[in-house]
Amino acid sequence: MGLSWSHILIVLVLFVLLFGRGKISELMGDVAHGIKSFKKGISEDEEAAAEEPKVIEHQGAKPAPKTASRAKAPRKQKTG
Numbered sequence: 465m466g467l468s469w470s471h472i473l474i475v476l477v478l479f480v481l482l483f484g485r486g487k488i489s490e491l492m493g494d495v496a497h498g499i500k501s502f503k504k505g506i507s508e509d510e511e512a513a514a515e516e517p518k519v520i521e522h523q524g525a526k527p528a529p530k531t532a533s534r535a536k537a538p539r540k541q542k543t544g
Contacts, residue, residue: 480488
């Protein structure tokens with residue numbers, strides 16, 4: 465059972481009736497403003513990254529202490 469075009473149309477009509485044209489256009493304007501500010505923030509971050517390269521200092525890993533390893537005993541085969 466899926467959504468038909470008539471179901472989608474009814475939902476859209478109810479949405480417009482509940483929120484009105486003014487609210488929907490205001491909501492879309494807020495979404496557009498958010499997208500623009502997001503893009504502006506991304507471009508500012510890229511400009512800051514291009515100006516000042518990040519330096520990552522690498523410290524060598526300390527060797528693990530050597531421990532005595534014991535050999536595993538061979539498994540006994542089942543006879544049956």
